[in-house]
Amino acid sequence: MKLFNKVAIIGVGLIGGSLGLGIKKRRLAGEVIGISRHQRTIDSAIKRAAIDRGSLDIKEINAADLVILAAPVNSIIRTGLRLPRLIRPGSLVTDTGSSKDIVVSRLEKVLSNFVGAHPLAGSEKQGVMNADADLFCGSLCVLTPTAKTSKTALTKIRRLWRALGARVVCLSPARHDRLIAYVSHLPHIIACSLIKSVPRNSLYFASSGLRDTTRIAASPAAVWKDILLTNPENVLRALDEFAACLSRIKSAVKKGDARRLEQILEQVKSKREILNHK
């Protein structure tokens, strides 16, 4: 089912590469063009058949009827602001950034056909060599339309993500950032703090518990620096909430209050079980 003639993906890493593979596998576009700052990345993306052709020159996007910004958040904004002079009239633009309020508010000022998107998929791995045509199958993709968003553009972007296998949910950019701060940005900071606090000489004794709780701390630093710094208020609020919860458990341990501690751990266990039935 062809949805677009030419799709240009700016940033052919794990997410951009998986988009290319997924679009090509399902024949959702006539051609997929990859734009990167590094020839090596383009070569890898072509080798993996994630793109049909690639270029270091962003002007190549002029041929595309859909442009996907799949880079760290600050690059999405920087590149997005240059697009009005580069795309042809009527082209759609979307992105894959993990913070939405700042991206959407900046880009919809200059682009009439912009739809913010955040696929809730990925891994701590990076690069097109880890890309997967089915990365988005069964995952959630949040679209963040506003009053300014074109209905036609929204429909087309929704169709793209559904064709890639994702369930699509629409949220306002601000609500997205509030919710995702808790389920993604907060866990990231916690996992990083946790691995930072473990003395090196005890890492030898780590088993699956520490491994799983800190897996996401191996994610690319440049990507996460941008995410956390573009959603600071929500992140700081989530951190305060976390600190309050932690201090309740800590206080039960300090006091040796077995009844209170078991009660908290029981509540936590049944809340965690919701994630198994999602």
Added chain:
Amino acid sequence: MKLFNKVAIIGVGLIGGSLGLGIKKRRLAGEVIGISRHQRTIDSAIKRAAIDRGSLDIKEINAADLVILAAPVNSIIRTGLRLPRLIRPGSLVTDTGSSKDIVVSRLEKVLSNFVGAHPLAGSEKQGVMNADADLFCGSLCVLTPTAKTSKTALTKIRRLWRALGARVVCLSPARHDRLIAYVSHLPHIIACSLIKSVPRNSLYFASSGLRDTTRIAASPAAVWKDILLTNPENVLRALDEFAACLSRIKSAVKKGDARRLEQILEQVKSKREILNHK
């Protein structure tokens, strides 16, 4: 390779059941007897063939030359203190508790052939129905001998764990508790605090990041209440260390200090990668 004539396992849950299955699969004992307070547990353990026979009556351990205490830490201590009147002379006793200092100091006062053990394996699942004959294969098992520990007993218990596929490391009980506080007890509290702090309405948006960071929060509350309350000093010290690391990341987010934040995230990423090469 038969190492024991009769092994009695007190507590036939995930760990006790996996021990029974592993011992029977490798023919390490002539007979495996399961002791539980619940007939239902014994029935399940027999059905899974994790034990040859079971009993509600702890006196049955009199036939065993090895008794394994595989219950929550406080039950290990409570039951262990009753053993001198129940076992026959020369029988070995070992345990599987996650806190060692208190267990070993209490039990070696009354048992001449006690060897403390902590297999660093398991999962958030519980019960003999989730037991696995190969749960300990490739995992680490910490033995915690002291000056009082019989060398013969230590050799036999080391042989048992090696036969079950574990790598065996010896640490003093105090050193065990210090190290394990960081790699196991701290991550547990952090995972619990994290899931506790996430608002229910945002759980729908959770993906693999939150799922993995909080998996262990679904572990049995009664087991973990005992573990945390029997190693409070080390747990509280690890929590202080964690708080210091968290506050460094929080401060970089608050100040919008991109360089500092990226530097921390880079350090964290390379430290986390050690766990992939372990």
